[in-house]
Amino acid sequence: MANGRKIRILVAKPGLDGHDRGARVVARAFRDAGFEVIYTGCHQTPEQIVSTALQEDVDLIGLSILSGAHRYSFPRIMELLRENNAADIAVVGGGIFPLEDIPMLKECGIKEIFEPGAKLGDIIEWVGKNISAHGDAAPLSS
């Protein structure tokens, strides 16, 4: 029996930092909230992340980064999504960011930034409010 769209989320770690405890905790919380989570491990390039997001047809990409390379990798991911006609996939970030970088990240299209101390419940609630399975909203056509 059809039970509607299932929300799919890619949790990814761009760049060279190998600390994925946070990403795993969030992935687990998404699982417990009933989402399907694709987790690809550490050391992903923006290109790998976007390619995975396209093949897996996710609604949301959650990027976890602690290395400080967000100023490169986040805008690059947004650019690649646009190039691939996939700007409908939402992107959020979590990790450690200098406060002054946050406006720049939002400007490039990152929907939300979750800093250290963000509560799992708040992240789940944000997803519930802001993300719908995109097959519902706009059927793919060209």
Next chain:
Amino acid sequence: MDIIQQIVAGDVRTIARVLRDIDDELPSSREVLQRLYPHTGKAHVIGFTGSPGVGKSSLVDQVATHYRKDSKTVGILAVDPTSPFTGGAILGDRIRMQRHFLDPGVFIRSLATRGQFGGLTRSTNDMVNVLDAAGKDVVLVETVGVGQDEVEVANSAHTTVLVMIPGMGDDIQAIKAGIMEIGNIFVVNKADREGSRKTVRELMNLIEIGVRRRNGEEWEPRIIETEAVKGRGIDKLYETIEQHKAYLLATGSQRWREAVEKRTRLQLLGVLKDLAFRAALERIEARGDSIDEMVRRIVDRQSDPYSVARQILEK
């Protein structure tokens, strides 16, 4: 461009969306599958099954690499479990397949079981058809980690690879019915571990007893030791998979056709079951009945599940 043409041309976003429509059981996906069907039937479907943690994903990754060296295109469907409590899932098979992420000749899709038993998802066969129609030369299907009885993959794949590691169970496990009977190829992965030779010997005994030959099959299951992470033994595995394909396709034999008929029968029955079930639900709705009400009547002992089900189908 028409959606069918887009799929056949290999458009990633269209393929990804159709796979999702199938998984989410959108009625529109049936029509797409129907129109795609004439484009299917070319891919060699290879199933990988075995217990959790034996190295299925790593082997799939390695075998995919060999097919790419051979200039063949590859589709991968990798299944992980859905939580029975929340409906959520962590799909992590891709972690082992990172080197293929940027290769346009490889399409990887992670699937969650969504309550289906048997090692695959309800959608797997249909998804294989989409990747087949999209021109993938081989489709590698990785089951969820299985136990003893999840044998569905053998009906979906042309070639089934059963993956084990040394030291899992004694020789009685090897003669039990179920999953040990479905392997065309047995892989003893992590062969650097203690007990690998013993596992191989036990498997040889199993094969000598002739589990498969009872079905009149001439293919003698092969046993291959591998260390997937180091790439050891993969050449031989790849060669053996190709030998099995050659065996199925041997001139004058009907083996490939038989394998395809087996797959097709399973799919037909699946679609029939699905349509019949939907039709029954529609009838219930059209009559203004409700499942809840039926359940209450049964619980109150005014009726029983058998009579209620028959009434729905008869009226």
